[in-house]
Amino acid sequence: MGSTWGNKFKVSIFGESHGNGIGAVIDGLPSGIDIDLERVQSELNRRAARGNPLATPRKEGDQIEVLSGIFNGKTTGAPLAGLIRNENTRSGDYAKTKDLMRPGHADYAANARYGGFQDYRGGGHFSGRLTAPLVFAGAIAKEILTAIRPELGIGSRIVSIGDVKDETISDWKVYETLNKSFENPAFPLYHANLEDSMKQAIIAAVAEEDSVGGLVEGFITGLEPGIGNPFFESIESRLSALLFSIPAVKGVTFGAGFEVVSLRGSQTNDALRMHDGQIETVSNYNGGINGGISNGMPIVFQVAFKPTPSIGKEQQTINLAERKDANLKIQGRHDPCIVVRAFPVVEAATAICMADFLL
Numbered sequence: 001m002g003s004t005w006g007n008k009f010k011v012s013i014f015g016e017s018h019g020n021g022i023g024a025v026i027d028g029l030p031s032g033i034d035i036d037l038e039r040v041q042s043e044l045n046r047r048a049a050r051g052n053p054l055a056t057p058r059k060e061g062d063q064i065e066v067l068s069g070i071f072n073g074k075t076t077g078a079p080l081a082g083l084i085r086n087e088n089t090r091s092g093d094y095a096k097t098k099d100l101m102r103p104g105h106a107d108y109a110a111n112a113r114y115g116g117f118q119d120y121r122g123g124g125h126f127s128g129r130l131t132a133p134l135v136f137a138g139a140i141a142k143e144i145l146t147a148i149r150p151e152l153g154i155g156s157r158i159v160s161i162g163d164v165k166d167e168t169i170s171d172w173k174v175y176e177t178l179n180k181s182f183e184n185p186a187f188p189l190y191h192a193n194l195e196d197s198m199k200q201a202i203i204a205a206v207a208e209e210d211s212v213g214g215l216v217e218g219f220i221t222g223l224e225p226g227i228g229n230p231f232f233e234s235i236e237s238r239l240s241a242l243l244f245s246i247p248a249v250k251g252v253t254f255g256a257g258f259e260v261v262s263l264r265g266s267q268t269n270d271a272l273r274m275h276d277g278q279i280e281t282v283s284n285y286n287g288g289i290n291g292g293i294s295n296g297m298p299i300v301f302q303v304a305f306k307p308t309p310s311i312g313k314e315q316q317t318i319n320l321a322e323r324k325d326a327n328l329k330i331q332g333r334h335d336p337c338i339v340v341r342a343f344p345v346v347e348a349a350t351a352i353c354m355a356d357f358l359l
Contacts (some may be wrong), residue, residue, distance in 0.1 A: 003125070005242060008146070010354040011137045013088075017129040018094070018124030023083040024133035026069070028359065031077030033147045034068050034299075035140065043139035044084075046344040047132060052186070054202050054340050060087055062132055082136045087099075093122045099321040101329045104309025106357045111320060128247045128338065130343045138348020141355035144235040149358055151222040154350050155179040155345040158300065161214040162201035166190050172284035175219045175298040188343060202337045209312030215340035218346045220288070220354065225279075225296035227357055234292025235299065242349040243303050248338050251304035255287025270297075287308070303346050310334035320342055 004012040008028045015022030050131050062084055069080025095130045098120050101108040106126040118124050147150050155178060159166050166189050169175065172192075172219045183192040185198075198214075205212045228235040240252045258266050263285070270281040288299035310330050319326040335341065 005245070006352070006356050009141060009352060011132055011134075011352060013133045014135070015084075015130065015133070016123075016124040017086070017118040019086060021085040021118065021135050022130060023081065026080040026082075026137055029069065029075045029077060029080055029140075030142065030359065031075055033075045033144055035143050037064070037066065038069075040064060040136065040139040040143065041133050043142070043220050043344060044132060045136045046186075049186070049341045049343055052340060054199060054335075054337060059084065060084075060129075060132075060255045062174075064136055067275045067308060069181050072122045079214040080240040082133065082140075084132050084136070085219060091139060097328065097330075102309065102328065102330060103317055103321055104306075105226050108318075108320070117268065121356040123247075126247065128335075131246060131342075131348075132351075132355075134246070135344055135348040138345075141348070141351035144355050145351060145358065147199055149222070149354075151359075153221040154218075154222075154354070155188075155348050156216055156218045156251045156346050156350075157182070157190060158343060159197065159215040159217045159340055161198040161337060161339055162205070162212040164194060164201050165215075167196055167234035169281075172281075172288075172298050173302070175300065178219070187340065193270050202340070205307075206336045211308035211311050211334075211336045213305050213307040214337060215344045216305065216339060216346050218301050218303065218343075218350050220350060222293050223288070223296070223299060223354075225294055228289070230292045234311065235289050235353075235357070236292060237296060239350065240247060241355045242353050243301075243346065246303075246342070246345050246349060248305045248308070248342075249303055250306045252301060254289060254299075254301045257302055258306040260285060303342075305338045305342055306340055308335050 002303060003008065010027040011023045041064055044064060048060065048062045065083045067081040067083055069076055069078050076219040085139050105123060107120065120128065141240065157178065173275055184195060187195050189195055196327060222328055236254055243249055243252045256268065268285040270283050272281055272284050279296065284297050284300060287301055288295055288297040312330065314327050314329045315330045318324065
């Protein structure tokens with residue numbers, strides 16, 4: 001399995017949704033860096049979204065146990081290992097239907113790849129549950145970045161849920177203070193008045209035993225020009241690789257994304273200018289990156305999440321053991337919209353990528 005990523009900040013994630021636990025091992029850390037484990041735990045709490053009626057009813061403590069790599073509050077330079085024990089599992093929900101391949105899930109593809117030996121309960125290693133150790137690794141990356149690049153900012157916002165969309169931000173300077181302006185950090189929107197409409201879109205899908213997807217925008221501020229490389233080690237290619245590792249991600253774009261195809265070069269070239277002795281661009285259609293390298297403007301990117309594949313509606317599938325067509329009505333506890341818990345995961349992936357570039 002491809003469960004390890006990184007050149008300098010190396011992350012390996014392990015575990016299954018209904019196994020004893022899940023976690024991450026991080027290698028390549030410098031020694032002597034202060035780690036605030038309360039801040040690390042708060043990142044995991046953001047992803048867990050406890051108390052949010054629009055998130056899954058499965059409530060895990062997601063309490064991190066640091067097994068190695070931190071001593072007296074500082075990194076030792078040894079691999080840093082973190083474990084999150086699974087507590088609130090109901091594996092019986094899956095044993096009854098293990099031969100019915102859930103549409104939209106990795107069940108059939110994983111069965112073909114691993115010969116049926118994979119842990120099928122709750123999606124096993126393919127589950128969105130594995131975003132918890134990813135967030136743990138991202139929280140450690142944020143601690144490292146705070147120490148080595150205190151001017152760097154990483155944030156995210158919800159752009160759309162279903163057909164309810166927030167506004168595109170055309171002034172790149174907005175991103176410099178956007179994180180501090182969210183009225184509800186648990187539901188970060190540029191226009192806070194859209195929160196109820198987005199939540200109603202989720203509630204309407206639940207009422208029809210269905211689900212909805214959405215778009216998350218991530219951003220990086222305070223990054224100096226000249227970070228990154230062309231081609232295979234570009235900021236876009238490295239960050240996209242991590243973002244696509246998040247379950248349910250189906251698209252990643254930078255800057256204006258696919259909208260650039262309907263524009264002209266005179267619009268999208270991001271003209272350069274001097275401002276108070278500093279070089280900046282008039283616009284930011286390229287999302288702060290040229291040639292795979294940062295140009296000093298905010299790095300802005302969008303991540304598309306598909307609707308949650310676990311839905312209550314009856315769906316067509318196959319019984320793999322009998323090699324016959326079948327119908328499936330999924331039971332269990334599932335998020336009707338992944339987006340409300342996904343934005344901290346997007347930030348975590350971003351922090352891991354930046355730590356790998358900047359260490």
